[in-house]
Amino acid sequence: MTLPPHPGVPPGMATLADYEAAARAHLEPEIWRHIQEGSGAERSLAENRASFARWGFLPRALADLRGGSTELSLFGRRHAAPLLLAPMAYQRLAHPEGELAVVRAATALETGMVVSTLASVTIEEIAAAGRDAAAALDRPVPPLWFQLYLQPDRQDSLALVRRAEAAGYEAIVLTVDAAIKPAGLTLPAEVDAVNLAGMRRIRQTATPGTSGIILGTALADAAPRWADLEWLRSETRLPVLLKGMLLGEDAARAVDLGADGLIVSNHGGRVLDGLPSALDMLDAVSAATGGRVPLLMDGGVRTGSDVVKALALGASAVLVGRPQMHALAVAGMAGVAHAIHMLRTELEATMAQLGCARLDAIGPDRLWRFEQ
Amino acid sequence: MTLPPHPGVPPGMATLADYEAAARAHLEPEIWRHIQEGSGAERSLAENRASFARWGFLPRALADLRGGSTELSLFGRRHAAPLLLAPMAYQRLAHPEGELAVVRAATALETGMVVSTLASVTIEEIAAAGRDAAAALDRPVPPLWFQLYLQPDRQDSLALVRRAEAAGYEAIVLTVDAAIKPAGLTLPAEVDAVNLAGMRRIRQTATPGTSGIILGTALADAAPRWADLEWLRSETRLPVLLKGMLLGEDAARAVDLGADGLIVSNHGGRVLDGLPSALDMLDAVSAATGGRVPLLMDGGVRTGSDVVKALALGASAVLVGRPQMHALAVAGMAGVAHAIHMLRTELEATMAQLGCARLDAIGPDRLWRFEQ
Amino acid sequence: MTLPPHPGVPPGMATLADYEAAARAHLEPEIWRHIQEGSGAERSLAENRASFARWGFLPRALADLRGGSTELSLFGRRHAAPLLLAPMAYQRLAHPEGELAVVRAATALETGMVVSTLASVTIEEIAAAGRDAAAALDRPVPPLWFQLYLQPDRQDSLALVRRAEAAGYEAIVLTVDAAIKPAGLTLPAEVDAVNLAGMRRIRQTATPGTSGIILGTALADAAPRWADLEWLRSETRLPVLLKGMLLGEDAARAVDLGADGLIVSNHGGRVLDGLPSALDMLDAVSAATGGRVPLLMDGGVRTGSDVVKALALGASAVLVGRPQMHALAVAGMAGVAHAIHMLRTELEATMAQLGCARLDAIGPDRLWRFEQ
Amino acid sequence: MTLPPHPGVPPGMATLADYEAAARAHLEPEIWRHIQEGSGAERSLAENRASFARWGFLPRALADLRGGSTELSLFGRRHAAPLLLAPMAYQRLAHPEGELAVVRAATALETGMVVSTLASVTIEEIAAAGRDAAAALDRPVPPLWFQLYLQPDRQDSLALVRRAEAAGYEAIVLTVDAAIKPAGLTLPAEVDAVNLAGMRRIRQTATPGTSGIILGTALADAAPRWADLEWLRSETRLPVLLKGMLLGEDAARAVDLGADGLIVSNHGGRVLDGLPSALDMLDAVSAATGGRVPLLMDGGVRTGSDVVKALALGASAVLVGRPQMHALAVAGMAGVAHAIHMLRTELEATMAQLGCARLDAIGPDRLWRFEQ
């Protein structure tokens, strides 16, 4: 039995984990599994949470907290908190309003949203819904970024970029870690990658049973290469971020080639099992890029204290993935807005208890490494 | 079903853990939870116990134990053992006699007690009960210290200090780690912070749903600062201890500013989850303060061997929190006295088995670090 | 109830672990136990899997994957992938066709097979079945190697080697770690060590209850020695590999004495409990032998990512043991072929996701060590 | 329900763990608990097993095993294997024949036995039973040592030593770690410390409820001191061993004062909880004493591979405690003999698989440290 979403925030939702627990009842089992699962033995998925749990805090006592705030600026735009919504394919799997509910919540909480190539609503409609919500709530239009999966034909990729530019998206996020990915869900009839209508689809899955298998086949030969970054960088004036790198040397090369920002990520543990968490790689990526571009990260962020840990280890901001789907499934737009609000409340409480009145007071000295 | 407290020590109480297990049946579920719980995922709460478990002992064989004793002196006063009762709000939650039962037990066992600002009996009545019990039992009046939570208005804080001085309290313990704290229990009608009657109450909780959230609001702006320590130090001639620091550099600064002692503590894991245990920080605080003032610690002390471990790592004495509530709930004054007696017995047995006849024989050489 | 093998690959087999889980129902309990079990407390058995789990991956982003392949050459022969079938005694325990089904699957997937001295089909029939399958499928004859257990009488050992040479086996694998081994299974009537017909059998088990016990008895006195390697090396022109060493210094000595290859192995955790996994020893063996001969390894290989880890740590190829029995029991030749195909698919997907188009791109830099 | 002991070895006993599991049904619950339990949270008890589990083996391949043996000599006497029976109080708790059954088994297997001060049969009867069994089985009289607990009155201690000398005991083992020990079992009517008849008994337990508690009382004042060792050493010509030291510096001092051997031990985890295992301390004790006297150890030895580990880390021999009680309870003399035989079989198999033909080939190079 699948419960319909609540019209507003239901009682008992005090943490993002409460939404996660509640969401299961609101989703078909195969959709629930699809959202939750990691690849292989789910070691990377588990690491995403475990790597946060290995860190604790060393607070400054008696710090002056007056006039504190969590604000930051990214690519010239103000964000209320160092927290964005990660690109998620097919948000209508979780709620009939899908991306539209999410963009409205993002607007209400002044939170940036990264819209996926595989969104289940057109990127133009999402941007319009954001503008309408901003007007209705008397807020600024939220920062929207467009996440690009390279298409088999370059003109299709370029068409997506041009549409995003025209619709007011403020950055392009090129995801580079998902060209070779385990087979996914069979989509229900009413959900589709509407933004790719009419385009040749890329094969994301190796068909078991064929002979060449993967290497030496069209699938592997089409995987994105450095030249694709150079091409994209030359085609748009928007900031270009790369999503899905983990190594310092790759990060440095990306910046050398013009990347304006990086999202350190293991794709939520959904691609190669055995990848370390983004959190564990932040330090090395940060050292390799030396502050030349903003570093973002995602994977396993579930509480405000997780946000503080990521910032202490070098991130400028974090992205949140699956919790969007959980909150959507439970309570649509109200759920997503509530979830963001809880994260921000926890973030501020953590900062206050740590003696950090502003983001730049958060550094590695505020962290403690647990033993086991 | 909630059992009434036993009139005396019931059978089967051989360790403090037995009182803890038994207490559950004597307490309303929400009060039980309130006493036991830690914040967040309760990692700090767990660490408080785990950090003791990581240490074992290296005994000296064939040591001369003749004439041994656990006595020590703090601020010029004799204590039978290096063991005090930590400040606990609202002890009448656990037993109708609350703080009165506790102070009588403390007197019987010659054990110091730190009375909370949030005591559910007036500090004057508590002091009087101690004096009466001392007379009845022919013991010295026990060392009583007053734990201060800074009040929104400085004159209220000062009034509390003056009352404590007048009532014979021998030290002021300023708790600095609980200004920003998760929402607490709704108190039953018969229990109240009677010592704060007529004072403007400080808001300990951020109200979820408001907009500024925490930073930049009155709550964070009112958190105690270093200037408050200087002010308090200048206002009283009693020794002033700070409770709730974990960092060596903060501890050193506190001593520089005149603190007479420190209680290293993570507030029983009830404030910021992710704090290390006080035990794990002792060594660094001890190094930073270099023996200039006595160091006390609390968090997770449950056996006599825990006391030895804390002393070996640099503490002069330890405080015990929740076990007071457990023993109170099970058997009132008799329970608390029995719990203290068991701790002291275990402490002496451990010292004897370690080959330490006196407290100053307990040092880091007597400890062994377990592997996992 | 023991299920008969399926005629083809049954639904639901997506990993080797699925075959393992399914196999139980197809095997008599004592045969299942015999296949699965390790010696003693099964610590070495557990380590074989745990040592793979301790490693993760550090991928290169945006690598050029065009023209990738998993091919390699061993002793002058092409292998489709760095993956061979380990010698397994008595494969007819798992399926009536036993070794014949396995050699056909090996031929179909162009995978080398190491045939055991304790095969339950004659080595000549196995070789013939391989040739026939190759002709039928229009594939090359697969590389077959013969695994030798030294016999009590040297002329018997030599007779086995001469038969293997005559039947077209391309290498001799001398297993050196199983002379003293816990008592095994009582074989069912229809399964036997047919290749040892007429030979004096070696006693692999110490009889409990006798007095000299093991040391100082014929059993220990007959264990293989270095002189046996020298003798074997002098008697055949085939490459000689040693299977069952773990120490670098022994490996170096073996190479000095003419061994052409080494299979680092703890015999699937079936001999001395407490041995480290082969994976954990690879690095030291590799350093001690300095690339003079190919290193192979076995123990716990269950996924394509395991293969990558072994190669990154110094192996040229890996062998797979128990999964042969699982796939055989579930679906005979089709099962074994499917299992090999899945391993190769996973291997290629892992390489692609790591940014490794060819085997020589796999090195220790591609590995990440997990914390706990 | 308590089962009577079997007349001979029952089926299904393949390891000492099988005897342990079976013994429970043959013992009254409080006796079972008494035998099994450790003090406090039983961390030391658990460490005794865990510290063995942390070690594995690195075997030499192709070693020459001809003419191997486990024999050794201690204080001029031949032992069939590096394995003795630890002193155990009140063996009649486990079996009506108690120490008599044990000494007969020891004789049959040529294994040394250390008889406790708290034996439930007189030391003279035990020695006589050993001589009778030796004659009946045509074996040498087994090496018997006497374990001494110092008595409140020195003349009583001396009387015990003189009786042991007269009865043919070949060494005195002075146990120094059990003067302050948690209260023990109430003995059943038919079991008693018969060797102490008429002597003033030492109080092993602090009485809860008294005021001085432990330090500063007669109990602590009477604990053994270095002077007691010097006194004992001067009173007997038998070798004197100290049992229950863990620190290198204490061990060195004991040897300086004339101790002829040491038994590194934490008393089976029954005294101070938190002590490291003897195995973990062996290396340091061995370094501190530099081979001047034989080192023995006990605590957690349950398999032949445990014996090898202890020897590799510096022990000359090991003692086995609780398994005596388990085997006794299950099958009396036959059980104890079988248990010893199994340990010796496992020891020889482990040595053979390690490539060690004799005890002196067992060194730290043969050990591997597991990761977690």
Ligand SMILES: Cc1cc2nc3c(=O)[nH]c(=O)nc-3n(C[C@H](O)[C@H](O)[C@H](O)COP(=O)(O)O)c2cc1C
């Ligand atoms: C159901 C699902 C769909 C996703 N879709 C996309 C996508 O379309 N594009 C993309 O770059 N990442 C996608 N991701 C990855 C997320 O952007 C993000 O990296 C990851 O979910 C972060 O981890 P978290 O879920 O633990 O917060 C998806 C993740 C999930 C769970």
Ligand SMILES: Cc1cc2nc3c(=O)[nH]c(=O)nc-3n(C[C@H](O)[C@H](O)[C@H](O)COP(=O)(O)O)c2cc1C
């Ligand atoms: C129910 C409860 C009430 C407490 N009230 C106070 C208080 O009023 N003032 C204070 O400084 N600490 C307070 N604490 C913290 C204790 O003083 C002490 O730091 C902590 O309980 C020590 O850990 P333990 O409970 O593991 O012994 C309280 C703790 C608990 C569990």
Ligand SMILES: Cc1cc2nc3c(=O)[nH]c(=O)nc-3n(C[C@H](O)[C@H](O)[C@H](O)COP(=O)(O)O)c2cc1C
């Ligand atoms: C049932 C069984 C039979 C085996 N028979 C042999 C054998 O006859 N000769 C040999 O060298 N190794 C034998 N081995 C060991 C394997 O060749 C191989 O080293 C081991 O199984 C690898 O570990 P894995 O099972 O985890 O892949 C056997 C292993 C098993 C489980």
Ligand SMILES: Cc1cc2nc3c(=O)[nH]c(=O)nc-3n(C[C@H](O)[C@H](O)[C@H](O)COP(=O)(O)O)c2cc1C
């Ligand atoms: C029931 C029991 C009785 C014991 N009695 C004595 C004793 O009388 N004298 C002594 O020195 N040690 C005594 N010990 C300790 C043992 O000699 C030995 O140190 C310990 O049991 C070794 O550990 P194990 O049981 O893990 O082998 C006793 C231990 C147990 C479990």
